[in-house]
Amino acid sequence: MSAWLLSLEGTEAGHQLALVLAISAAFLHACFGALQKGRHDPWLSRGAIDGMYGLIAMPFALFVVPWPEPHMWLIFLGVFIIHGIYKLLQVASYARGAFTVVYPVMRGMGPLFTVIGASIVFGESFAPLQWFGVAILLVGIFGLAVYNYLYLETERDTLIPALLLALATGLFVAIYTTFDAYGIRATADPFTFLAWFFFIDGVLMPLIAVRHWRRLALRPALPPLMLRGVVGAGIAMASFGCVMMATRLDKVGEAAVLRETSTVFAALIGWLVLRETVGPRRIALMALIALGAVVVELGG
Known part of the structure; x- marks a missing residue:
């Protein structure tokens, strides 16, 4: 599998596969965000999720994939720190604001800064039409957040702190996307990076979640969690595997922009699953996001 994937790097087939992977990551990431914002406390949800994927990844990291090269350990330390800060900011934002407001803000910051970071780190460049697509996408994302804010009926007392946390989270989305893309390209086998990423990344949040659970007056039952x-x-x-493979096969910036169509999927999930209100204006803004992604793809 690794040899086949690596053979597609820099080819048209690799570009097409990266496109499919990035869109798949967008849908899956929206599902993941809604799962954290659902019935359970987001701190507990995140801790349970991270703990489970750490346990799942452990045997693959230790016994299946090739072991990381020596230079990878410093990269994994950076991954642990960056993702730890990102998740603390993300969960704090979810705990204070409505999903359909904070999610577009935190995701909207990502593509712009990632494109800039990819140009610095990987020497990537966007055509003028692609930059126009990025602008369309960002107008749709932030327009959606503003619209949701104006018509939100609950959680207004904590919304400003939630939005500030969401902005900071978006910055770390860009940082981790660029850094992780560097990491998966720095090892011979991309599955080595993915397995060890989930193994290492599954340590922090379960410890925080256990501490949080012990402090609760009413502790939720553990089996559903x-x-x-x-x-x-x-x-x-x-989701993470898809977008990381996309960044390995093709441009980091394009994968980051296409992944942010997750905002469209998030709004649909908020409407269909979380029962949050969706109207024609929000549908139009979601269409702008999708249009921006299409323009970025066609402009390349």
């Missing part, structure tokens, strides 16, 4: 963790772990591993 663990079930959510198993489901979420599968979604997280598929």
Whole structure:
């Protein structure tokens, strides 16, 4: 599998596969975000999910994939720190604001800064039409967040802190996307990076979640939470694996932009699953996001 994937790097087939992987990651990431914002406390949900994917990845990291090269350990330390900060900011934002408001903001910051970071780190460049597509996508994403904010009926007292946290989270989306793309390209076997990423990344949040659970006056039953963790772990591993493979096969910036169509999927999930209101204006803004992604793809 690794040899076949690596043979597609820089080819048209690799570009097409990267496109499919990035869109798949977008849908899966929206599902993952909604899972954290659902019935359970987001701190507990995140802890259960991370703990489960760490356990799933452990035997693959230790016994299946080739062991990381020596230079990879410093990269994994950076991964642990960056993703730890990102998740603390993300969960804090979810705990204070409506999903359909904070999610577009945190995801909207990502593509712009990732494109800039990819140009610096990987020497990538966007055509003028692609930059126009990025602008369309960002107008749709932030327009969606503003619209949701104006018509939100609940959680207004904590919304400003939630939005500030969402902005900071978006910055770390760009940082981890660029850094992880560097990491998966720095090892001979991409599956080595993925297995060790999930093994290492599954350590921090379960410890925080256990501490949080012990402090609760009303502690939720563990079996439903663990079930959510198993489901979420599968979604997280598929989503992250898809976008990381996309960045290995093709441009990091394009993969990052296409992944942010997750905002469209998130709005649909918020409407269909979380019962949050969706109207014609929000549908038009979601269409803008999708249009921006299409323009980025066609402009390349």
